[in-house]
Structures are given as C-alpha cells and as structure tokens.
Amino acid sequence: MEAKDRYHHGSLRKTLMDAALDSLEKDGLQGLSLRKLAESAGVSKTAPYRHFKDKKELLINIAADGFGMLADRLAVAGPADAAPGAEATAEAGHPAVDAGADVMRLFRAYIDFARERPALYKLMFSPLGYSLHSEKCRLNSERALGYLFSAVGKAQAAGWRSGRETRALGLSIWASVHGWATLLIDNLLPEWIAGNGDEWIAHAQALLI
Amino acid sequence: MEAKDRYHHGSLRKTLMDAALDSLEKDGLQGLSLRKLAESAGVSKTAPYRHFKDKKELLINIAADGFGMLADRLAVAGPADAAPGAEATAEAGHPAVDAGADVMRLFRAYIDFARERPALYKLMFSPLGYSLHSEKCRLNSERALGYLFSAVGKAQAAGWRSGRETRALGLSIWASVHGWATLLIDNLLPEWIAGNGDEWIAHAQALLI
C-alpha cells in the first residue's frame, strides 16, 4: 500500500500466511509453492526462509490456524449454555427434549467448515501428520474436539445414548463426522447426496439418532 | 532375471505398477517419483510415458487396484452365506441373534486393510479424486461398497436398526468406517487407542451397536 521499495517488508510472515491460505483455497495444496508465495508478496524466493524453517513449517502453522478456526466455529455452534446470553433459554427449560440436537448442530458446523475450506481441512488432516508436530496444532485441535466431546457428554446427561462411555461415543462421533467431511469434500458420494445442500444430514442421522 | 541388456523390457508396465506399490508402502505418496520407478526398473526416465500418459494415470491405476484389493478383502469377510461352505452355519440357524455381527466383521476387515496399506488407502481417497476419473476405479469401489451395503441390508432384515433406510444407513456406516480408518492411519487418536491393537473396536461400537 505504501512505499513498495523499502528493503524490509514489515509484516512478511503474516503476508505469507494469508497468501498461503488464499493459494490453498484457489489451487489446493498441490499448487502451493513457496516461490509463488514469495513473489506474490513482492519478495525474493528465499525470503520466506527467514520466517519458516521450511515449507512444512509454514503448512503446519496454516494447519494450526485451521484448527483454531474450526474450534471457533464449534464454539459458536456449541451448546446453548456455552454461548453468551444463554441463561434465557436455560430458564425456558426444556433440557432433555432435544438432547441430541446440540451434537447435531456441532456435526453440522463441523461439516460446513470443511466444505467451505476443503483444501485447508485436507491440509489439517494431511498425510504429513501435522497435528502431532506442533504444539499450537495440538492445542487448537484439542479445543475443537473439546467442544464436541462436551456436547456429547451433556447430551448423554440429558438422556441421549446415556449407556455408552462418553469417551468412546465422542471418538465415534468424531470419526463419523470426519468421515462424512472427507467423503463430501472429495466428492465420493453419489450425485443424489453430494450436492451443496444438506441432503447428507438426513443420511447421517440414520446412524446418529 | 534373464538377459538384462535387451532393448525392450518386456513387461515394463507391470514392473512399474509393482514398484509403485512398493514405493508407496515404503516412502509414501510423497516419495514416489516416476524417475525413481524407471530407474528401479532399469529403464530410462521417460520410458514410463510409453505406458502411462502421466504420473496421475499411473496413480489412478494403482488406486483402482487398491479398490480391487479392498473389495476382495470385504468379499472374504462378508456375510457367512456369501462364503463357501456357509450352509452349515445357515442350518444351525440363529439368524437374528448377531445381526450386526456381519457388519462389524466387514468394518473390521475394512480397517485392517487400511492399516496394512496406509499409503495405498490414502492414495485411493486422495485429493486428486481418482475414483471419479477411472472406470476401473469406480467399478472396484462400487464392488467394495456393495459388500458393505448388502451386509447392512441383511442385518436390517435380521432386525438390526431395521427402521432406517438402507441406503442412508449404509452411507453412514461407510462414512464412519472411513473416518476411523483415516484417523487410525494418521495417528490422530490418543495413545490409549491408537496402538496396533483392536482397542478402537470397543469405541466404535459405542455408536454402531
């Protein structure tokens, strides 16, 4: 925006991260190259190495942010009593009526996120196993899963599948939602369900409800 | 094995496919390069292009074979009456007792396959969307899923979750098993479940049973 001809960029790290996210959305993980990012930031091809040890480290940071975004989404879509101004609905008091509904809302939010940012979601769960090597990745993913697990626990307390161990049920739900997300993203489902709509929900409920 | 100095390889295509599968298991998709495959086959770097249009076409064929292998696995692990010599158990006649057991056996076989050949499994469901672009891929994957769906249908006929639509339930089961497979493969589960053992089964049953 300002003088472009100064030696130091000023905020190259953030610029590269933003550009990487854009590139991911546009061309996928395949099309993301450090050199292109550098060029788009108006900087030489090796400048990125002052901020990231290598390409993998950049991607790990992107993935970590992705888990953060997912966690934020789930937080917003979480159980009513976790959202601000929830006391009202709590007072209204129909606790056990739609016990599974909260879980289903998270399920939905999770998949919405994955479908909005498919390349990012794939990166987050990519072959390189990013989430294991980064503390930030681990923390954010644990936060995201935390919302899911606590919703499952509360739903159980309200009578939904109360017989099962919460830990086991939570992991099963996670596996299920992750499976749906990847199948939807990769367009592996038959046409009568793979559209952009919510037809998948009716099917997913066959197992969940 | 024989004279190595003849101009034509004789079975380069198959050799390349085998080498590709090996490379996949050993170094993952990342480490697979056409040039290395060519060299391991004792052939020049561009020779593979006489048998595959490009790298992607090779991988699509590998993926198609993978779906074939998966289908074979599921066929063997399928409902007892589909296996040879099953009349005996059928005569014994406890049809509805463990209606979900057949589904669970397929579930197990599916995940065993994925864990034995993680790189191949990931390729089969990789970002490139292989299964869509190849007839062989599509047919083999449909065969594999066919076993799963028919097991679900039979289990329903025997009383297991009989209220649900088979198509929806089958897809949900597939999403679930696929989710478990990828989470296990990528080591994203907590240590207390991610071992090589079958601890995951107890957890998966929390949703399935």
Place this chain on the structure above:
DNA sequence: GAATAATGTTGACGCTGCCTACATTCGCGA
C-alpha cells in the same frame, strides 16, 4: 523383406525446495 507400430533413449525446459554467501536495515547499549 519392407513398412509400420510399439517401445525405449537422449537431451532439454521450467518448476520446485533449499543451501551458501552476501547485502541492507533495525534496535539497543555505550
């Protein structure tokens, strides 16, 4: 046996990640 198709080779191009050596600028302590 000659024409033709199938198969393999050579050399090159552009792209990539990343290394080493060097240049510029920033920020802090004297």
Place this chain on the structure above:
DNA sequence: TCGCGAATGTAGGCAGCGTCAACATTATTC
C-alpha cells in the same frame, strides 16, 4: 549519537522432479 550485532532480505546455484520433442531400436504385419 554512534556503532555493533541481530534480524531480515537478496543473488546465485544445486539437485530432483514431471514432461516434451526428437531420435533409436525392436516387434509385427502385409
């Protein structure tokens, strides 16, 4: 205010990759 070290950016180069075009060799077929 100066100067020095740290932070940041640049230039050039290397090896590996997928792929293309041109050419060589062998198999097949009339």
